[in-house]
Amino acid sequence: MGLFSRKKAAFGLDIGSSAVKLVQLDQGTQGYALSRFAMVELPPDAIGEGMIKDPPLVVEAIKEVVGKAGVASKEAVISVSGRELIMKKIQLPKVTPKELEDAILLEAEHHINLPIEEVYLDHQVVGQSAGQSGTMDVMLVAVKKTKINEYVAVVEEAGLTPVVVDADAFAIQNQYEINNPEAGAEAVALIDIGASIMKTNVVRGGFSIFARDITFGGNNYTRAIAQRLNVPFEKAESAKRGESVPGVNWDELVPSLEAVSRELSLEIQRTFDYFASTTESERISRIVLSGGCARLPGIDEFLSSSWGIPVEVAKPFQNIRFDPNRFTADDLYAAGPVLTVAVGLGIRRDGDKPA
Ligand SMILES: Nc1ncnc2c1ncn2[C@@H]1O[C@H](COP(=O)(O)OP(=O)(O)OP(=O)(O)O)[C@@H](O)[C@H]1O
Ligand SMILES: [Mg+2]
Structure with a gap:
């Protein structure tokens, strides 16, 4: 996916x-190698x-991360996320690639309750029935231009050129596939x-079959801790x-953490129900967790026991080579889940995908 793109992408910049x-990756004959990363x-x-x-x-944080990483390139691949992103799998009668653009536009009008001129549209064909006739599945993505423009503006203000704007959900998929x-x-x-x-x-067989962003994250845990212990957000x-925080021990946090984890489980339930309602009886076989919350001790076991399916934490550097004199496996392992989106963006090269 790419909501718009210009020439040659150079590094992934995840504005979380x-x-x-x-994350900057070099692409060589043996795959990808880590060039630089910073946060x-x-x-x-x-x-x-x-x-x-x-x-x-x-803008300041972007300038700082560029300086810290020491990248010379000015070309950034960025992404957006949020519940206002519209990501929908739609079914169309089979059309030629040329006819697809028009078909998508027409179809988008039905699925997006915003004036079409106010959004950037993107799509990717994610499946089709055999033969000439029949149907094709298309993942449609729409984001308000005003949102994209806000992100583009801060990146440009920091002296960079945003060459591709992706969605976090698809960046994670790029990373997973590599x-x-x-x-x-x-x-x-x-x-x-x-x-x-x-x-x-x-995802299934290299294609996205369902995507959804909701408002929920580590801040929910932090706020619950802050409230229960009556401490400021930063301390929580x-x-x-x-x-180690003076006056706070881990045992005191556990009830708040557990309560929020139950909420999380309910949110995942909602998302899975929604998924089930949009596809033909597809069973989810596994969860791969990423983002900073994947580092919460025990969250994988908790979700695995709630869902009865394996839950793994993402390892975005598993198939990415690195120079052991510059990076340690431990550092990459620890930073891994948080860098998933940035790795996925770092893999993007302009024009690498039809969408
Ligand atoms: N060791 C840890 N234990 C628990 N939580 C952690 C740990 N490290 C980071 N987090 C939490 O992970 C969250 C940050 O994760 P991440 O960097 O993936 O988010 P982001 O990309 O900034 O946000 P978003 O993707 O929601 O816009 C924070 O809520 C932070 O408290
Ligand atoms: Mg993020």
Whole structure:
């Protein structure tokens, strides 16, 4: 996917609501190699629920992450997320690629309750019936131009050129495919839980068959801790991450963490129900978790026992080579889940996909 693209993508820049992450990959004959990565945290009020609230803070963080990583390129592949993203699988009668554009436009009018001129549209063919006639499945993506323009503006203000704008959900999929090249016939739910948004992309055989973003994330845990212990957000945040905070011990946090995890499970239930209502009795065989919340101790076991299916934490560097003199496997393993989107964006090259 790419809501629009210009020439040659150079590094992935994930502007998340709690931190900006940068990953640059080199593409060689033996696959991808890690060139550089860096991360810079954002204050909690800079971006809220996928909306930029304080552009100058975000611009500063982007400049800082570029400096920290030491990238020379000015070309950034970025992404957006949030519940206002419209990601819908639709079915169309089979048409030629030339006719598809028009068919999509017509179809989009039915599925998007916004004036069509106010959105950027993108699509990808994700399946078709055999033979000349019949139907084809298309994943339709629509995002308000105003949202894209906000992200483009901060990136440009930081002196960069945004060459591709993707959606987090599809970046996670790009990353998954590089690291799991044998696409199986089973449906796998890729779930990224960041600070404020949970993105789900159900993939099968290398295609997305369902995607949905909702408002839910690590901030829900932090707020619950802050409220229960009556401490400021920042303090609750450190405690949640397992850092030692005077006057707070881990046992005190557990009831709040558990309560929010139950809410999380309900949210996933809703998403899965929604998925079930849009497809023909497809069973989800596995969950692959990413985002900072994947680091919450025990979250994988909790979800696995709630769902009765295996839950793994994403390893975005599994199939990416790196120079052991510059990076350690431990660092990459620890940073991994948080860098999933940035790795997925770093893989993008302009014009690498039809959509
Ligand atoms: N060790 C940890 N234990 C628990 N939570 C953690 C840990 N490390 C990070 N987090 C949480 O993960 C969240 C940040 O994750 P991530 O960087 O994936 O989000 P983001 O990309 O900034 O946000 P979003 O994708 O929602 O816009 C924060 O809520 C943070 O508290
Ligand atoms: Mg994120």
